[in-house]
């Protein structure tokens with residue numbers, strides 16, 4: 001199949017990237033990161049989560065972060081909302097999109113959101129209904145679509161089951177997440193094929209962690225299926241608090257470099273993106289976890 005000519009990247013760095021940081025990151029720094037990402041051309045940014053501050057302390061400032069954004073027209077700002085309490089809190093911040101997040105594995109669902117898959121769907125259904133009634137786009141994300149830290153390999157049938165349930169309650173988009181980065185191209189394609197039984201090609205995206213260095217290969221494998229929407233995290237920030245040892249998402253810089261090399265448009269300015277990644281990495285006191293960012297920064301410093 002011909003590769004898509006355009007790809008939409010959602011930068012999940014401010015949310016997925018920072019949620020696991022041990023030291024508090026001030027709201028002002030998170031806001032500055034979002035601003036740098038939009039200045040670099042990102043048109044979809046996952047800003048924060050309205051979850052329990054006892055579970056994920058780093059996201060306790062969700063309202064402050066949303067309130068502090070200098071919004072650019074044409075940018076979609078998303079927030080995670082696991083239940084009605086989160087959705088109601090999110091409304092004040094006027095998100096363009098809310099994200100419900102469940103799992104293909106029972107054990108991960110329990111660890112991450114403290115309920116079974118069936119219970120999670122019951123919690124999500126009123127969120128989807130309320131969001132859609134207000135014209136807010138609803139994306140569902142399915143964790144552990146390839147492998148689970150507690151249950152091991154996940155069969156495509158499980159992916160299909162979650163996709164069916166998410167579709168039934170009215171989610172408009174499904175993100176297929178390889179939470180612990182164990183997917184390899186064919187396995188990820190099989191998970192996508194299962195998701196595509198219930199969501200059209202234009203309503204499916206990939207969310208690949210790079211724990212085993214497979215994320216770019218997995219992205220290419222999905223591009224070959226025509227999938228044109230992906231999550232990525234600036235500077236490769238991140239990891240899920242309930243998936244021990246899992247590293248961050250694939251670095252946005254690495255995906256952008258690959259896509260541009262393939263002649264695929266993203267609308268993103270790689271240099272400005274590298275600057276955004278350096279900004280947050282400097283704040284965190286580490287180097288960007290991106291081969292491309294490292295190469296660009298080395299080249300700049302001669």
Ligand SMILES: CC(C)(COP(=O)([O-])OP(=O)([O-])OC[C@H]1O[C@@H](n2cnc3c(N)ncnc32)[C@H](O)[C@@H]1OP(=O)([O-])[O-])[C@@H](O)C(=O)NCCC(=O)NCCSC(=O)C[C@@](C)(O)CC(=O)[O-]
Nearest residue numbers: 050051052055082085086101112113114141143177179240
């Ligand atoms: C989902 C809950 C809230 C259920 O948590 P629960 O304990 O089952 O909920 P509950 O309804 O029994 O309430 C218990 C307490 O939490 C409060 N509460 C209840 N809901 C909320 C809310 N929305 N916002 C703020 N507070 C909330 C509620 O008010 C109460 O407070 P208390 O009376 O004890 O003081 C909890 O398990 C939680 O917050 N989990 C954190 C999940 C999370 O953020 N995980 C990381 C993001 S997912 C991810 O990273 C994966 C992804 C998306 O990137 C894809 C991938 O790579 O796999």
